[in-house]
Amino acid sequence: MVGAADLVVGAARHLAAAELPSGVRRLVLGPLAPALDEIGACAAAGGRVVVLASGDPGFFGIVRALGARFGAAALDIRPSAPSVAVAFARAGLSWDDAVVVSAHGRDLRAAVNVCRAFPKAAVLTGPGAGPAELGAALARTGLPRTLVVAAGLGSPGETVVSVSPEEAAGRDWGEAVGVVLCLRPGASVPAAAGTVAGPRPAPAGWALPEADFAHRDSMVTKFEVRALALARLGPRTGELVWDIGSGSGSVAVECARFGAAVVAVDKSAEAVARVRANAAAHGVDVEAVVGRAPEVLGQLPDPDAVFVGGGGSDVADVVAACARRARRAVVVTLAAVDRVAAVRAALGASGFTADGVLLQSSRLAPLPGGVTRLAAANPVFVLWAERPATPRTEGAPA
Numbered sequence: 001m002v003g004a005a006d007l008v009v010g011a012a013r014h015l016a017a018a019e020l021p022s023g024v025r026r027l028v029l030g031p032l033a034p035a036l037d038e039i040g041a042c043a044a045a046g047g048r049v050v051v052l053a054s055g056d057p058g059f060f061g062i063v064r065a066l067g068a069r070f071g072a073a074a075l076d077i078r079p080s081a082p083s084v085a086v087a088f089a090r091a092g093l094s095w096d097d098a099v100v101v102s103a104h105g106r107d108l109r110a111a112v113n114v115c116r117a118f119p120k121a122a123v124l125t126g127p128g129a130g131p132a133e134l135g136a137a138l139a140r141t142g143l144p145r146t147l148v149v150a151a152g153l154g155s156p157g158e159t160v161v162s163v164s165p166e167e168a169a170g171r172d173w174g175e176a177v178g179v180v181l182c183l184r185p186g187a188s189v190p191a192a193a194g195t196v197a198g199p200r201p202a203p204a205g206w207a208l209p210e211a212d213f214a215h216r217d218s219m220v221t222k223f224e225v226r227a228l229a230l231a232r233l234g235p236r237t238g239e240l241v242w243d244i245g246s247g248s249g250s251v252a253v254e255c256a257r258f259g260a261a262v263v264a265v266d267k268s269a270e271a272v273a274r275v276r277a278n279a280a281a282h283g284v285d286v287e288a289v290v291g292r293a294p295e296v297l298g299q300l301p302d303p304d305a306v307f308v309g310g311g312g313s314d315v316a317d318v319v320a321a322c323a324r325r326a327r328r329a330v331v332v333t334l335a336a337v338d339r340v341a342a343v344r345a346a347l348g349a350s351g352f353t354a355d356g357v358l359l360q361s362s363r364l365a366p367l368p369g370g371v372t373r374l375a376a377a378n379p380v381f382v383l384w385a386e387r388p389a390t391p392r393t394e395g396a397p398a
Contacts, residue, residue, distance in 0.1 A: 002050050007042045009035060010052030018052060032062075036069050043070070054154075054178070056082040060102040060124055083179045084122045087150040090160040091181060098122050098181075099199045101238065103129035109301070110238035112137040115145065116261035117237065117285060118199050119184035131180050135168025137301075138182070141287050148181035149173065184285070199237070203257045206230055208250070213278050215248035216270075221309060224361045225333055225380050226251060232331045232384035233305045235260035239328075242303040244293050244318060245310030249275030249286060255307075256284035263300055267292045294321030305329040316342035323350035327387065334381040343383055352385035 002008060002018055009027045010018070020026065029035055029051075039049050056079040057063045066075055088095035099118045103111040104126035111123045115138055123134060131149045138145050147168045152158045157176070168180075207227035210220045221229070229251060235241050237259035243252035246264035252275060256262045264275045264286050272288040279286035289296060294317060306322040308315065311334040323330050323346060330352060332343050340356070347354040359382050362374035 002052075004048060005050040006047035007039065007049045008052065009039060009049065014052040014054065032065055036065065039066075040069065043074070054083065055080055055086075059084070060100075060104065081154075083150070083153050084124070086153045087122065087148065087160070087179045087181055090150060090153075091148050091162075093120075093181075093183075095120070095122065096197045097194060097199065099237070100124070103134070108133055108137065109240070112301075113238050113240050113261035115182040116141055116143060116240075116287065117256060117259055119285075121182045123180045123182060125177050125180055127175075130177055131163075131168045131173045132171060133169075134180055134182070135163070135165040135170075138165035139169055140301075143285055143287060144185050146183045146185055148183065149177055150179050150181070151176040153178060199259060202259070203254075206254055206257065208254065210250070212282075213248045213250045213253070214274050214281075215250075216274070220248040221250050221333065222361075222377060222380070224377070225359060225382060226254060228357075228359060228382050229307055229331045229333065229384075230254055230258075232382075233307055233329060235262075235305065239304035240301060242297075242300065242306040242322065242326075244297075244306060244308045244322060245312070246275050246288070247271055247309060249278045249288070251307045251309065252286045252288075253278050253282050253284060256286050257282060260304075261285075261287075263287045263289060263303070265289045265291055265293055265296055265300075293318045297321055297325065302327060306331070308332045311335055311339060315339055316346045319343050320346035320350065323347055323352055323385070326350075329387070330385045332381075332383045334383065335378065337381070340381050340383065347383070347385040352387055354383060354385040356381060356383035 003021050005024055007025050007027060008020055010029055012028050015026050027035060027038055042049050051062060053061050058077060058079060059082045063077060084100055097120060099114050099121045101111045101114045102124040104124050108129040115121050131147060135147060145165055146162055147165060148162050150160045207223040209223055213220055233241060235255035235258040240261045241255045243262060243264040246252050246266045249264050252262045252264040266272050269290050272290045275286060275288040302325050304327045306326045308319055308322060319332055330347060334340060344354045358379055360379045362376045364372050365375035367373050
């Protein structure tokens with residue numbers, strides 16, 4: 001098949017391994033657009049083109065680009081085992097419950113956030129987004145993770161090694177690494193198989209009752225407020241959310257249940273311990289940091305969305321610092337009307353378009369005699385803002 005081709009396209013290592021006859025024209029794959037132009041020109045002239053790719057080229061591979069340019073009917077695809085499947089096989093693990101994310105030719109941050117949020121992930125690596133860079137980013141989180149680094153899969157020089165993020169960050173891995181598995185220790189084998197491949201589905205319910213969280217003196221974001229905050233935050237897989245002034249961490253935990261990576265910040269060590277306990281109780285990972293905002297924010301990676309609760313006297317300064325770093329959205333809850341104008345001004349000064357409501361609710365409460373009354377909760381201002389320059393798109397963030 002390859003020997004009968006007029007043009008063979010592939011990475012240098014693929015072309016070398018194919019041992020092509022001397023008369024076959026070769027094209028080392030570099031920038032995609034010129035390669036597609038040359039493939040198109042050869043095909044238009046009646047030539048036969050073969051494109052070499054390792055594993056399954058339809059899995060984060062070149063099939064998408066070829067299909068978009070030439071149409072599915074023009075393609076004859078001969079896949080082999082995807083590197084992700086081979087890597088999990090070498091590790092002795094099932095992977096129907098894994099999240100697979102590509103960092104090849106993409107920003108590494110989405111892959112890092114997936115590894116923070118899920119107990120089992122596979123990262124397709126690339127130049128500048130390999131095991132060392134992934135390990136360095138994960139080491140800073142303090143979350144327990146093991147990296148299984150697979151290089152040269154299927155070749156005589158194949159290696160598969162398990163290392164900590166710190167160990168991965170300190171090594172030169174070369175260019176043979178194609179996939180890295182990221183595993184939460186002790187959680188790599190699910191109790192039972194699901195029915196749909198991929199990570200856990202989005203929660204069937206959210207805005208959970210306050211009783212589902214350990215809290216002190218009712219210091220927990222009420223479920224009505226949390227429902228609106230979650231709707232405006234829009235947490236999703238591949239993104240990072242900050243929960244500033246986290247208290248019990250109810251917002252942080254709910255964002256993590258949607259698949260987002262989350263950092264919860266509170267000045268109280270007792271509150272941070274409570275956040276960790278609540279995250280563990282709900283089976284999610286939340287990085288909890290003791291510190292006072294805005295000073296502590298400098299040590300955190302940039303968030304996609306930020307929730308600011310508490311509403312202390314310095315809330316406008318905290319919101320301004322968060323808004324300067326947020327890529328997409330900021331949500332703020334306030335009890336004091338006096339602070340609304342300053343917070344809106346802080347959001348506007350950072351290029352956000354702000355909106356909000358005063359949320360007032362009354363819950364059904366029993367009375368003697370089997371009747372019911374309405375019990376009014378304290379009113380809360382919920383302000384939200386989105387950055388117009390960052391459009392919402394499907395899939396992993398850019």
